[in-house]
Amino acid sequence: MNAPAVVVEDLAVRTVSGAEVVSGVNLVVQAGRMVGLLGETGAGKTVTARAMLGLLPRGLKAAGRVRFGRGQWLDLSKPDTVVPLLGRMAGLMLQDPASAFDPVQRIGPQLVESVVRNRLMSKPEAVARAEELCAKLSLPEPASLFRLFPHELSGGMSQRVALAMTLMPAPELLVVDEPTSALDANLRVDALRLLRDIAGDGNTGMLLISHDLGLVSHFCDEIGILYAGHLAELGPTSTVLRKPAHPYTRTLVSCSLRLNSSNRVLLPTVGGEPPLPGDWPSGCYFHPRCPAAREKCRDQTPVYVTAGARGAACHFADLED
Numbered sequence: 001m002n003a004p005a006v007v008v009e010d011l012a013v014r015t016v017s018g019a020e021v022v023s024g025v026n027l028v029v030q031a032g033r034m035v036g037l038l039g040e041t042g043a044g045k046t047v048t049a050r051a052m053l054g055l056l057p058r059g060l061k062a063a064g065r066v067r068f069g070r071g072q073w074l075d076l077s078k079p080d081t082v083v084p085l086l087g088r089m090a091g092l093m094l095q096d097p098a099s100a101f102d103p104v105q106r107i108g109p110q111l112v113e114s115v116v117r118n119r120l121m122s123k124p125e126a127v128a129r130a131e132e133l134c135a136k137l138s139l140p141e142p143a144s145l146f147r148l149f150p151h152e153l154s155g156g157m158s159q160r161v162a163l164a165m166t167l168m169p170a171p172e173l174l175v176v177d178e179p180t181s182a183l184d185a186n187l188r189v190d191a192l193r194l195l196r197d198i199a200g201d202g203n204t205g206m207l208l209i210s211h212d213l214g215l216v217s218h219f220c221d222e223i224g225i226l227y228a229g230h231l232a233e234l235g236p237t238s239t240v241l242r243k244p245a246h247p248y249t250r251t252l253v254s255c256s257l258r259l260n261s262s263n264r265v266l267l268p269t270v271g272g273e274p275p276l277p278g279d280w281p282s283g284c285y286f287h288p289r290c291p292a293a294r295e296k297c298r299d300q301t302p303v304y305v306t307a308g309a310r311g312a313a314c315h316f317a318d319l320e321d
């Protein structure tokens with residue numbers, strides 16, 4: 001059996017002044033599976049993903065540990081030990097595909113050179129891998145594609161080439177941060193289908209970061225819901241949607257069919273504002289907005305409890321299927 005693509009334990013992020021931004025995140029992405037990480041703006045999705053990859057911006061510090069594939073456990077408070085694995089063990093796809101390219105270099109060398117320079121493949125192996133990915137991602141013939149400059153690619157093609165570049169070294173884990181928000185609705189769905197197909201090959205695990213409950217529900221095997229830097233709930237998509245264990249998830253799911261003008265199912269607005277780091281409420285962080293809050297929720301922080309493949313942080317979570 002494949003090792004998990006990634007295991008993250010007790011991931012936490014603080015600002016340098018000590019304010020907690022993310023805490024207690026435990027996550028496993030199996031090879032061949034797609035896990036969606038959902039949450040409102042500021043919930044900590046990007047910070048969580050970047051902390052896993054040792055890529056936090058200045059001003060934030062991580063704790064916890066991570067393991068990619070069959071590799072060693074790495075201490076997230078020492079990002080210098082994680083970063084060298086990027087590319088080979090884990091890839092990151094950002095919102096803007098163009099940011100992946102060197103604007104003055106043709107596509108062919110950009111696809112091939114980094115893996116050769118990092119001694120992951122010989123040049124003929126890298127060219128063969130690039131050709132294989134072009135075919136898999138329905139890109140134009142390598143002979144013509146490789147001669148193009150990044151500005152000559154359309155939006156959809158740019159996305160696919162950026163994906164090919166990230167997949168060149170066959171990473172165990174691909175983290176995709178709002179992959180398609182810059183694209184129109186059809187291209188978004190196309191890009192997610194591609195990611196689904198890549199994950200379906202069974203070699204790569206995907207962590208998809210999104211606001212879009214509809215897309216995540218459609219494409220991901222599991223959903224993790226972040227609220228105020230904490231995992232509110234995590235479990236198999238079908239179970240979480242059918243029987244959400246956390247009141248926050250229940251609220252999201254119950255109004256998830258609200259469509260916006262481009263027919264995207266976005267994370268619906270829950271009444272009130274999410275709290276900010278450094279200003280977390282007492283007890284359960286969701287209690288000021290929770291329709292089911294009781295006295296205990298105001299005073300006591302719920303422990304994240306698990307049952308089988310699911311877990312939730314609510315005093316009254318019912319994790320029975």
Ligand SMILES: Nc1ncnc2c1ncn2[C@@H]1O[C@H](COP(=O)(O)OP(=O)(O)OP(=O)(O)O)[C@@H](O)[C@H]1O
Binds near residue numbers: 015
């Ligand atoms: N460099 C930084 N220094 C201090 N705080 C930061 C820094 N970067 C992010 N934060 C804070 O971390 C919190 C989580 O941010 P993050 O970008 O992870 O949210 P998100 O869930 O990805 O939101 P969005 O969906 O809007 O991208 C926010 O409150 C943000 O202000």
